[in-house]
Amino acid sequence: MTKKILSILFFLIVVTHTAVKSQTIYVSTNETELVLQTAQNKRLYQLYLGPRLSNQDDYTTIKSRSDGQAWEAYPVSGTETYFEPAFGIRHNDGNMTTVLQYVSHNVKKVTDDVTETVISLKDALYPVQVKLYYRTFAKENIIQSWTEISHNEKRAVNISSYASSMLYWKRARYFLTEFSGDWAKEVNMSSAPLNFGKKVIDSKLGSRANLHVSPFFTVGLGETPRENEGQVLMGTLAWTGNFRFTFEVDNENNLRVISGINPYASDYTLEPGKVFATPAFIFTLSNQGTGKGSRDLQRWARNYQLKDGKGDRLTLLNNWESTGFNFNEPKLDSLIAEAKYLGVDMFLLDDGWFGNKYPRQSDTQGLGDWQPTSSKLPNGVPALVKSATRTGVKFGIWIEPEMVNPKSELFEKHPDWVIMLPNREPYYFRNQLVLDLSNPAVQEHVFNVVDHLMTENPQLAYLKWDCNSPVTNIYSPYLKEKQNNLYVDYVRGLYNVLDRIKAKYPNLPMMLCSGGGGRTDYEGLRYFTEFWCSDNTDPVERLFIQWGYSQFFPSKAMAAHVTSWNHDASIKFRVDVAMQCKLGFDINVKELRPEEQAFCQSAITTYNRVKNINFNGDQYRLVSPYDGNHTAVMYVSESQQQALLYTYDIYPRFAENLLPVQCQGLNPARKYSVREINLMPGAKPDEAFNGKVYSGDYLMKVGLDAFTTNKMHSRILELEAVE
Known part of the structure; x- marks a missing residue:
């Protein structure tokens, strides 16, 4: 046998050995371990997800599920996958099948507490690549999972499914707690068993995506979720748009949990060389019930995700219940004085301060025209900021820059900036339409709304950013033939704007509001210090609403105001409910009896003394x-x-x-x-x-x-x- 033949045989043996060598990848917190493993077919499977074992060698005794109907880490459509896939694609030749095989993985320490694992997969027949990202927070027991999808085909491809995460479980029973509702009745908690088949929680509303259902859930693994006992999976998606969670119990009673952007009307057109990054799915596995899971999520949020998560929050007095749209400069000056008298940090001016050709006297006009109404505010916003500064309080203001009334100068000038069907009668939600944030020109406009306010008023201390309408009349004049990209590109356009605002004004506190709790997600909270839980401020209802949101969010992220809702409730009861969270007032102070005013003043002093126990402690x-x-x-x-x-x-x-x-x-x-x-x-x-x-x-x-x-x-x- 010649040396040449021996060399070839040796090379083939080495290649074959390399091809079949199994790779085991550990994604770990201090308490939880996700173990992934390659099989002989070079595909990647979930071997284990559960409490971390003391001896890593023990994982080798776990039976691999890489045969038959396997637990593939990122299953694709068109192969032997019988159940809901994580990824679907149409190639240039019309083929709708992709097989993703392991290429490599890399593990790096981001900090002492944070580790990032990146696993590269690719198709052997088509130039399609998928990277699976896992970021672990060891002490907080949190795992983030997301993907990056790219290709080098000659022309654009369409991706029809693009999940952030796929997780598997094998238990005797499963119970899902979901959080649903509507305007003024957010986050109603309900639990039900998961049986054979699929249960889907999703949103198709675009901008005010969380109006009917919240982007988080709890699964009891074995029994109904309880506060202090049992194993639970608690998960949420960091995405301020359409989301979908799919819970599928198969013929062997295995549970698949698939999380990501809702691909509804969004079979995304991806150009060659571009990267499609999915939002992060954030989850924790608690063996001590939902209480432990919530504390881990809250601690993680304060340390890593929430804007100014370790910082303070401003108490405030809002004018809405005192004035509605009916105010002027002298009236606001008197309310600013009331804010000082009450003892809060800031006065917040709500809706109704803008528009001249179409003054904002109701919600039917003026939205989009961000010039102060001269008849109400002849000296503009600067005079109000100066008045607040002289009085000794800060000044904040309400904006809704993503929206427009058809009766506005902005709409008259730029109808092409609006998401609106070109050939049908428009449908108006709350008398308004949504600006097309997939359009860079619109992004520039929205950024300039904030930038102009801040440049003109450097002492402006706070923005309440509202978003009252879902996306209706779904058509983008900018995207033209790529209408299927609109739901996704709208949210990405919003993030482009918020990134610019955060970069230029990094210390500006902002409230994420959406007609109440229409936006309550952790990607939005990278830019906002808090969110408005609900327009329903009845203290009895708020006890339920705050209980629901506290499953996933820390108290300092939840804005709670004392108002006149529920006159049967004493002022003490109303204040005591709001003091659990980030305290504010939206009430006519002069209508309160003297002893009630004195109580509110005293309560604010007490709140400032003890609030850090709420803000930074364990709940x-x-x-x-x-x-x-x-x-x-x-x-x-x-x-x-x-x-x-x-x-x-x-x-x-x-x-x-x-x-x-x-x-x-x-x-x-x-x-x-x-x-x-x-x-x-x-x-x-x-x-x-x-x-x-x-x-x-x-x-x-x-x-x-x-x-x-x-x-x-x-x-x-x-x-x-x-x-």
Whole structure:
């Protein structure tokens, strides 16, 4: 045998060995491990996802699922995949099949706590590449997953599915908690079993995408999700647009969870050499129920995702309930003085300050014309900012720059900037249309709305960014033959604008508002310090709404205002509910009785003293409003030195049996003094909470008799460790 033949044989042996050598990839937090593995066919499969094993060698004993109906990490359409795929494509030759094979992977440390793993896959027959990204946050027990899709075919291809993540589970039973609702009744929690077949949670609304359903969920793995027990998957998508979660239970009772942009009307046209990046799917796996999962998500958000997540928040007085659209400069000056009298940090001017040809007297006109109405504000916004500065408070303002009224100068000048069908009668949601943010000229206009305000008013301290309409009349004059890209490119255009604003004004606080909770996602919160939970500010309803949002968001991200909704509720009850979150007021201060005004002033002082316990501490949901007539929530500082216990009696039954509230998160070995705070003027605290000292062990095992049989009654108890 010649040396040449031997060399060829040796080369073939090496190549064959390399081709079949299995690669095992570990994606790990301190508590959770996702293990991926290649098979002989060079495709990538999920081997394990669950609590991290102490000995990594133990993973080798897990039976691979890379045969038969496999758990492929990123399954594609058109092959032997019988169930919902993560990826679908139409190639230049019309073929709709792609087989993705492992090429390489890279692991790098971003920080001591953060690790990023990138896995490269490609098709052997077509020049199509997919990169799977996994970013882990070790201490917070959070994993982010997203993909990058690209190709080098001669012409553009269409991708019909492009999930951010595909995860698999094998349990006896599965239970889904979803968060649905509508305007003024957001995040209603409901749980139901997942049985054979598919359950889909999705949005097709475009801009106000979360109007009917929120982009987050909880899956109980084995049993219904509970607060402090059981294994749960909690997931959310970082995308301010159409989303889709698919939960599919197959013939063997395996569960597939597919998360990403909703491909509805969005079979995206991808040009050669361009990269399509999907949004991040963010998830945590908790073995101690939803409470532990929420605390991990909240801590991660403060540390890594929420704009100014470790910073302070501004208390404020909003004018909307006092004035609506009916105001002028003297009236606003008096409200600015009321903000100072109340003791808040800022006065916020809401809708109605703009438009001259079509003055903003209602929601039927003027939207898009961002010049101050001269009849209302003859000296413009600068005079109001100066008035606030002289008075000793900051000044913020409302904008809705993505939207336009047909009755506006902007629409008359640029009808081609609007998402609107060219050949049909338009449908108006709230008398307005949506500007086409896929168009760079529109992006420039929207950026300039903010830039002009900030350039003219460098002391402007806050923006409330609203978005009241979903995308209707779906047609982009700019995209022309690529209408299928509109839903995606609209959101990307929004991010282009927000990136520019954040780069130029990095310290500008902004509220993400969308007719209430129509936008509540973690990509939006990269640019906004907080979001408006709901236009419904009835304190009873807010107890449910805040309970729902707290599953995924920290309290400092949730704006809560004291208003005149529900006159049957005392001012104390309304304030105590809002004090759990980022406190504001939208109320006519002069209509309050003197003792109510004094209480609000005192409450703001108290709030400023204790708010960091809420903002930066761990939250424990103790008693659910869904379970009866009472609810209780607790925040504990990281040092376990301080805690706040909020208890609410909603509509108790006559002479009902009241149970003690058992605290959580305290140090059982320490002693804690307990006192009631935020009392009405002249009110005396209950003797049981007036400086009494209890062990942490007692407070968590026995608890405090904090509930009463009084309707819409509340207490805030401050706990402080003593030597």
